[in-house]
Amino acid sequence: MLKEGSLDGLATAARSGNHESMASLYAAFRPMVVLRCRAELDRAVSDSAADAACVAVLTAVCDGSETNQPFLRLLYASTSVAIARAVSDGFAVGPLPPPTTLPVVERDVLVLRLIVGLDNEETAISLARTTDQVSLDLHRALQRLRKLPSPNAIREMLVST
Template identity: 85%
Template sequence: MLQEGSLDVLAAAARSGSRESMASLYAAFRPMVVLRCRAELDQAVSDSAADAACVAVLTAVCDGSETYQPFLRVLYASTSIAIARAASDGFSGGSLPPPTTLPIVERDVLVLRLIVGLDTKATATSLARTTDEVSLDLHRALRRLRKLSSPNAIRKVLTVTREVGEGWHSGVCRGRSGGSPISD
């Protein structure tokens, strides 16, 4: 697994116009995007959403519009927007009913930590939260999941789709107030 700072270094090198750095950056972040999209969308559209997210990230890196944001935050925001758009376009087979057992932020922490494989610090950077908040969210989410009766119930909680702008992250990057620097 890449260190959080190494992605920022690759992004800075890619911003300077290095094609090799751009290719290395893409190779480093694409697997994370694909894992997240596959966790949150139907198989039929997950790879298309991942491609859209990757294009958005590379565009943000190339035009330098996100130089003030940590790369992981830009990556998370772009992926969230691509997932929400794929779900709202109706290509995901319809959304599941909203989970009553797991708040969105806890669900996002679970997906990033357990499926994408980010560490606590990288997850905190992605979600614009502190590492303590991420640890607490993970603890609360796991406690709630233990109370569920079946593996299918857990899958439904983790794979619920959201509309663009729905929930706490609202495109993601600026904490609880919502808003995404990607869509500004």
């Protein structure tokens, strides 16, 4: 996946005003934000929410307000806020099962691991959890999804993103 600390390193360089590092950082994290937003929101609003999350991340990096936490945690939090705003504004949720089907943390682990493509450690950093907790959450989420009425429900949800 990502080289360990590569996003943190780019964020540190970007904070110092290095425009090339800022561009590299943006190029590295934007695809992850877009994938997550498309998984959790309707296509009509997902790209707008992704743009809002990216602006929030870049703003936090530029003003240095989030230097105490790993970059992946900042990215997760900013994207979560953008998604929550879109949902509260009445936009439909995306192709994943509604939060009533899965507990929030299991849903987040599922999205970060299977859709965004983070590994166990990166997901743990993003969610401020241990790698063991992430493994258990993913296992539980998949067990719950296997109990859905359609045998192809998981595949249909993941393919439609």
